Amino acid sequence: MSTPSYSVIGTRPIRHDGADKVTGRAIYGADFQMAGMLHGFILRSPHAHARIKRIDTSKAEVFPGVNAVVTTKDFPAVDDSKIVDLGEGNTPLRWARSNVLADGKVLYRGHAVAAVAAVNAHVAEEAAGLIEVEYEVLPCVLTAPEAMKPDAPILHQDLKMKELGETTGKVSNVAEHFRHVMGDIEAGFAAADVVVEREFNTATVHQGYIEPHNATALWNNDGRISIWCSTQGSFVVRDATAAILDIPVSQVKVTPMEIGGGFGGKIPVYMEPVAALLSKKTGRPVKILMPRQAVFEATGPTPGSYMKVKVGAKKDGTITAAQAYLAFEAGAYPGAMVGPAGMTVFAAYDLANVTIDGYDVVVNKPSTAAYRAPGAPNAAFAAESVIDELALKLGMDPLDLRLKNAAKEGTRRADGPKFRRIGCVEVLEAMKNSEHYKSPLEGSNRGRGVAIGFWFNVGLPSSCTLNVTADGTVNLIEGSTDIGGTRTSIAMQAAEVLGLKSEDIHPTVVDTDSIGFTGVTGGSRTTFATGWAAYEAAQDVVRQMKERAAKIWDVPSETVEQAGGVYRSNGHSIGFKELAARIGETGGPIVGRGAVNPRGVGGSFAGAIVDVAVDPETGKTTILRFTSIQDAGKAIHPAYVEGQMQGGSVQGIGWALNEEYFMSGDGRMMNSSFLDYRMPTALDLPMIETIIVEVPNPGHPFGVRGVGEANIVPPQAAVANAIAHAIGTRLTRLPMNPPAVMEAIWQKSTSPRS
Amino acid sequence: MRSKTHVHTKINGEERDFLCEPRQSLLEVLRDTLNMTGTKEGCNDGNCGSCTVTLDGRIVTSCLVLGVEAEGREITTIEGIARGNDLHPIQKAFLENAALQCGICTPGFIVATKALLDKEPDPSEERIRFFLANNLCRCTGYDKIIQAVQQAAKEMQA
Ligand code: FES
Numbered sequence: 069m070s071t072p073s074y075s076v077i078g079t080r081p082i083r084h085d086g087a088d089k090v091t092g093r094a095i096y097g098a099d100f101q102m103a104g105m106l107h108g109f110i111l112r113s114p115h116a117h118a119r120i121k122r123i124d125t126s127k128a129e130v131f132p133g134v135n136a137v138v139t140t141k142d143f144p145a146v147d148d149s150k151i152v153d154l155g156e157g158n159t160p161l162r163w164a165r166s167n168v169l170a171d172g173k174v175l176y177r178g179h180a181v182a183a184v185a186a187v188n189a190h191v192a193e194e195a196a197g198l199i200e201v202e203y204e205v206l207p208c209v210l211t212a213p214e215a216m217k218p219d220a221p222i223l224h225q226d227l228k229m230k231e232l233g234e235t236t237g238k239v240s241n242v243a244e245h246f247r248h249v250m251g252d253i254e255a256g257f258a259a260a261d262v263v264v265e266r267e268f269n270t271a272t273v274h275q276g277y278i279e280p281h282n283a284t285a286l287w288n289n290d291g292r293i294s295i296w297c298s299t300q301g302s303f304v305v306r307d308a309t310a311a312i313l314d315i316p317v318s319q320v321k322v323t324p325m326e327i328g329g330g331f332g333g334k335i336p337v338y339m340e341p342v343a344a345l346l347s348k349k350t351g352r353p354v355k356i357l358m359p360r361q362a363v364f365e366a367t368g369p370t371p372g373s374y375m376k377v378k379v380g381a382k383k384d385g386t387i388t389a390a391q392a393y394l395a396f397e398a399g400a401y402p403g404a405m406v407g408p409a410g411m412t413v414f415a416a417y418d419l420a421n422v423t424i425d426g427y428d429v430v431v432n433k434p435s436t437a438a439y440r441a442p443g444a445p446n447a448a449f450a451a452e453s454v455i456d457e458l459a460l461k462l463g464m465d466p467l468d469l470r471l472k473n474a475a476k477e478g479t480r481r482a483d484g485p486k487f488r489r490i491g492c493v494e495v496l497e498a499m500k501n502s503e504h505y506k507s508p509l510e511g512s513n514r515g516r517g518v519a520i521g522f523w524f525n526v527g528l529p530s531s532c533t534l535n536v537t538a539d540g541t542v543n544l545i546e547g548s549t550d551i552g553g554t555r556t557s558i559a560m561q562a563a564e565v566l567g568l569k570s571e572d573i574h575p576t577v578v579d580t581d582s583i584g585f586t587g588v589t590g591g592s593r594t595t596f597a598t599g600w601a602a603y604e605a606a607q608d609v610v611r612q613m614k615e616r617a618a619k620i621w622d623v624p625s626e627t628v629e630q631a632g633g634v635y636r637s638n639g640h641s642i643g644f645k646e647l648a649a650r651i652g653e654t655g656g657p658i659v660g661r662g663a664v665n666p667r668g669v670g671g672s673f674a675g676a677i678v679d680v681a682v683d684p685e686t687g688k689t690t691i692l693r694f695t696s697i698q699d700a701g702k703a704i705h706p707a708y709v710e711g712q713m714q715g716g717s718v719q720g721i722g723w724a725l726n727e728e729y730f731m732s733g734d735g736r737m738m739n740s741s742f743l744d745y746r747m748p749t750a751l752d753l754p755m756i757e758t759i760i761v762e763v764p765n766p767g768h769p770f771g772v773r774g775v776g777e778a779n780i781v782p783p784q785a786a787v788a789n790a791i792a793h794a795i796g797t798r799l800t801r802l803p804m805n806p807p808a809v810m811e812a813i814w815q816k817s818t819s820p821r822s
Numbered sequence: 823m824r825s826k827t828h829v830h831t832k833i834n835g836e837e838r839d840f841l842c843e844p845r846q847s848l849l850e851v852l853r854d855t856l857n858m859t860g861t862k863e864g865c866n867d868g869n870c871g872s873c874t875v876t877l878d879g880r881i882v883t884s885c886l887v888l889g890v891e892a893e894g895r896e897i898t899t900i901e902g903i904a905r906g907n908d909l910h911p912i913q914k915a916f917l918e919n920a921a922l923q924c925g926i927c928t929p930g931f932i933v934a935t936k937a938l939l940d941k942e943p944d945p946s947e948e949r950i951r952f953f954l955a956n957n958l959c960r961c962t963g964y965d966k967i968i969q970a971v972q973q974a975a976k977e978m979q980a
């Protein structure tokens with residue numbers, strides 16, 4: 069397949085929202101102001117697991133400056149069987165609602181219990197302190213293995229375990245056990261010359277976006293609700309809020325404000341329905357900002373996990389069998405993202421004999437949310453550590469071992485799908501050929517690690533409208549909130565079709581009343597799917613422009629051709645701008661529309677190469693050099709593709725080395741601030757090198773795959789492998805912070821040589 | 823209601839007066855009282871740097887400064903960085919290097935970078951990383967931010 073040449077795609081224009089964002093003019097959710105606005109504060113549970121026996125809000129209600137107080141009883145009654153779509157998965161409405169305001173029980177420390185609206189946030193907070201809540205504290209359970217024990221405290225009496233697809237009558241903290249089987253695992257291990265089996269644990273970590281959640285709502289006198297908030301999916305907020313408040317979706321309009329990071333954590337609704345209730349009670353707009361501590365205690369995180377992985381191979385490196393046991397913490401409500409972990413754990417390999425068991429387990433921690441390739445980094449940490457050890461045992465180069473078994477077009481995954489064209493081999497080869505991998509690493513206590521990871525990416529519907537203006541530019545209307553430059557990567561795809569420059573397109577992200585349904589900015593889908601909608605809308609514009617040119621020249625419109633923004637037929641030619649100036653006289657406005665629900669999603673592979681130095685005195689790991697390699701399919705705006713790779717890599721480094729929910733036995737997060745939840749700073753890192761691999765996705769007009777996520781999958785394992793080579797012993801628990809590294813070094817020096 | 827104190831300051835070169843409660847932070851006053859929402863709140867406890875402003879030329883996290891402490895002092899915020907209608911070279915460098923993704927940390931980084939380059943026109947990479955270590959960015963991995971600062975330093979010296 070020859071590579072098409074593009075004039076806009078692959079260039080690096082300045083982003084359209086750039087000036088607003090470097091001058092402080094961009095309006096984020098918390099910046100939204102309205103006349104008459106009240107401020108809300110949410111009272112949260114101090115206990116990880118308790119029955120709410122009584123809530124007395126009377127003192128708060130009469131506190132000077134307070135306008136209203138709400139609890140879960142202010143929500144309309146819900147039908148227990150109702151299911152709500154939360155953007156990246158469905159959940160029973162009763163759970164979605166009780167996560168927003170606790171109903172009968174609190175299931176984690178920080179669980180919202182009541183809310184106050186007042187003249188300002190200080191008064192609201194003071195008043196919330198006057199709400200009396202009587203709790204009957206229950207024993208809590210904090211990890212998947214503990215919660216799976218027969219005598220574990222039960223979180224939900226109405227949660228019946230699903231076992232291999234069948235709903236059982238068993239009340240359990242295990243929401244689901246699934247199994248993927250391919251081939252004969254016993255025979256596979258019997259055929260192996262070398263087998264490596266290890267157990268792994270990973271701590272709960274948070275997405276760590278710098279902007280806390282926020283929501284402003286106005287329940288207007290005509291019954292319609294307007295919401296302004298930072299969200300990854302305005303339509304998800306609309307639909308979830310309408311479902312929780314039991315009103316039609318047409319009664320809710322959500323305006324997505326600029327958003328300060330999300331990484332999956334700003335898909336769920338937390339405060340929007342509460343702000344709406346408070347607005348209904350007061351008749352005024354109500355804004356609620358979430359304190360950072362609550363962001364840690366009550367939103368997001370990604371599951372902590374317990375995993376066992378066993379892989380066997382022949383002497384020549386052929387993998388004969390691979391087995392995984394994955395138990396993931398869902399937090400308070402089912403949905404631990406263990407499904408994606410099962411889909412990705414061995415995705416990089418072409419295997420005959422596989423068994424994967426996954427367990428979705430509720431525990432007394434905040435309900436987990438997506439975090440960049442959710443589930444996959446945990447699984448890759450385990451699988452890629454084992455593969456690395458296998459390479460060591462076989463005396464093979466770790467990339468050669470991977471290349472020998474690499475997944476390719478036609479490879480079937482254990483969970484069913486057969487790969488279409490993928491870039492696994494190309495990514496591994498790019499790693500092998502990289503300057504980084506070829507360079508020597510010298511010095512003691514230093515090690516190099518590699519790993520590969522996969523994320524399948526998602527499609528979901530997107531819409532886009534293009535309005536041609538008389539000056540020959542185009543206004544682009546879309547509904548995907550822009551977290552990292554997607555206005556531009558979408559506009560560039562329209563520009564490419566229209567033969568215009570990126571700057572000739574003016575993209576705007578609009579509210580849910582003003583554009584067709586558009587799924588979340590998540591699943592690496594925005595440049596892929598909304599970009600595709602823009603492509604379709606641009607084709608629609610071209611078709612109409614051809615008709616106008618045909619009219620001017622009095623030729624059949626089928627004879628008009630367009631290339632590079634110039635329309636031609638029978639010796640006539642006219643440029644886009646000139647033609648745009650004449651749309652009034654040739655028939656009026658030109659509006660192009662694109663609405664897609666794409667199927668041709670192309671998964672992305674990413675690799676990481678990392679060099680570390682471990683200080684044997686302190687256990688501190690320093691990242692000396694890091695290279696991220698990823699298949700973008702086609703990089704629309706390479707600078708922002710690199711940015712995704714660098715950002716995901718650094719989140720992976722933080723996850724590997726420092727980040728964790730440090731929990732007390734009674735379920736209290738002991739480090740719920742940025743001081744103690746230690747995310748990487750500029751000083752902790754080297755430059756992050758990037759290699760973009762482009763294996764075009766046959767399922768997208770420009771070959772786009774989506775690059776937001778796969779890059780966070782391999783770093784944890786790559787860092788673990790590098791540390792193992794630096795200190796000669798392997799850590800199997802994340803984070804690999806200095807105490808953990810010291811422990812491993814001591815154990816190695818005291819244990820008899822193995 | 824609690825009684826408020828009258829505070830007189832200079833913000834981005836202009837004399838400004840405001841009333842504030844003793845418990846209000848400078849960040850809160852900037853954002854809620856003066857409607858200068860370019861300065862962002864990420865943590866409200868001094869650990870993210872998105873609320874960075876300069877107070878008499880030194881960078882501070884405005885969430886840890888009380889509004890009343892601004893009395894008689896000079897403040898520069900992100901709204902005061904551009905030179906009239908022209909972007910400051912630091913702002914341009916951030917755009918040209920794609921040094922922002924979500925952009926919530928960007929005002930803090932730009933204010934801090936200006937404080938650095940005004941005093942040290944040619945800092946090493948290590949020095950830039952050290953100086954900006956109080957500003958968290960979760961999106962970029964810092965690489966492109968460091969490159970933007972290096973480019974801005976070059977252009978400001980030229
Ligand atoms: S908001 Fe001030 S340092 Fe984070």
Ligand code: FES
Nearest residue numbers: 923924959960961
């Ligand atoms: S660009 Fe999002 S936090 Fe820095």
